[in-house]
Amino acid sequence: MELKRRTFFKWGLTGAALSLIKPSQAAQMVTSTFETKINGPIVISTWVHGLEANKAAWEILSKGGKALDAVEKAARVTEADITNRSVGIGGRPDRDGHLTLDACIMDEQSRCGSVAFLEGIDHPVSVARRVMEKTQHVMLVGEGAYQFAIEQGFKKVKTPLPEVKEDWKKWKKENKDLFKKPEINHENHDTIGIIAMDANGDLSGSCTTSGWAYKLHGRVGDSPIIGAGLFVDNEVGAACVTGLGEAIIKVAGSHTVVELMRHGMTPQEACKAAVERIISKNKDMTGLQCGFIALDKKGNVGAYSVFNGFNYAKRTNTEEGMVDALFDRKW
Numbered sequence: 287m288e289l290k291r292r293t294f295f296k297w298g299l300t301g302a303a304l305s306l307i308k309p310s311q312a313a314q315m316v317t318s319t320f321e322t323k324i325n326g327p328i329v330i331s332t333w334v335h336g337l338e339a340n341k342a343a344w345e346i347l348s349k350g351g352k353a354l355d356a357v358e359k360a361a362r363v364t365e366a367d368i369t370n371r372s373v374g375i376g377g378r379p380d381r382d383g384h385l386t387l388d389a390c391i392m393d394e395q396s397r398c399g400s401v402a403f404l405e406g407i408d409h410p411v412s413v414a415r416r417v418m419e420k421t422q423h424v425m426l427v428g429e430g431a432y433q434f435a436i437e438q439g440f441k442k443v444k445t446p447l448p449e450v451k452e453d454w455k456k457w458k459k460e461n462k463d464l465f466k467k468p469e470i471n472h473e474n475h476d477t478i479g480i481i482a483m484d485a486n487g488d489l490s491g492s493c494t495t496s497g498w499a500y501k502l503h504g505r506v507g508d509s510p511i512i513g514a515g516l517f518v519d520n521e522v523g524a525a526c527v528t529g530l531g532e533a534i535i536k537v538a539g540s541h542t543v544v545e546l547m548r549h550g551m552t553p554q555e556a557c558k559a560a561v562e563r564i565i566s567k568n569k570d571m572t573g574l575q576c577g578f579i580a581l582d583k584k585g586n587v588g589a590y591s592v593f594n595g596f597n598y599a600k601r602t603n604t605e606e607g608m609v610d611a612l613f614d615r616k617w
């Protein structure tokens with residue numbers, strides 16, 4: 287079932303019932319949870335598909351499992367959802383009709399693995415983990431990533447899905463100018479980025495996407511690039527991001543957030559500063575949505591986006607639900 291984006295925040299174990307609240311109220315509620323040292327594990331994930339992803343992560347985190355296992359399992363949930371048009375095998379193809387996937391993973395030892403421009407394999411995040419654990423490399427792309435996945439026992443899948451292919455054919459007929467700027471808004475840019483801290487206090491993160499719908503064949507976004515789509519430093523914190531990859535890569539977005547936290551900013555301040563950096567580097571802001579989430583070693587959370595409409599899912603021992611990010615400007 288495709289979940290519709292809604293703003294709600296559920297106070298899971300505190301006794302209150304699920305509450306439906308307006309975005310402005312949500313922002314206030316979140317603000318009240320900043321700077322709070324949380325007890326126990328925490329997972330946060332971009333967009334509403336993060337709710338289901340967090341559930342999977344929580345099965346591991348709540349039993350004292352590792353953040354690395356949690357963020358992989360969580361990403362696999364979204365990758366397996368064939369109704370999702372921007373992550374995994376249900377994603378939209380590139381301009382030429384190929385569904386190419388990008389993903390990465392990073393753990394508390396700063397080990398990282400990544401795959402990009404990967405076609406025909408259903409769980410890129412797990413291939414990325416194999417790159418991290420089984421090779422001396424960080425990143426494999428395209429045909430080489432595919433061959434590695436097959437060698438590692440991953441199954442070949444036929445993509446894109448037939449109904450997605452039909453949409454693409456229609457798009458192709460209607461769009462003669464294949465180099466025009468894409469329409470990017472809060473409804474079509476839905477990478478999942480997940481960051482978690484386990485009961486041991488260790489951080490890990492993952493990120494997975496089919497990227498910019500109808501992109502040029504060969505295009506790779508920020509999501510599989512360590513430091514752009516995701517960054518983890520176990521001494522400091524972790525960050526990940528969703529949005530226009532080209533803008534995020536230009537400022538090494540997630541690394542910037544973590545580095546700003548290292549120099550004393552809260553996760554919230556760091557996410558805001560990274561968004562401001564992106565804004566300062568781009569004259570044309572048309573459709574330039576980017577949304578960061580970040581977590582520090584004390585369990586403080588922050589989130590900030592260029593435009594309104596970005597939200598994330600949060601799960602702790604006491605909270606479960608969606609939170610609206612603060613933002614720079616309205617669409």
Ligand code: SD4
Nearest residue numbers: 475476477497507529531
């Ligand atoms: C990309 N950042 O490929 C990804 C897309 C995205 O939500 O975030 N979608 O540029």
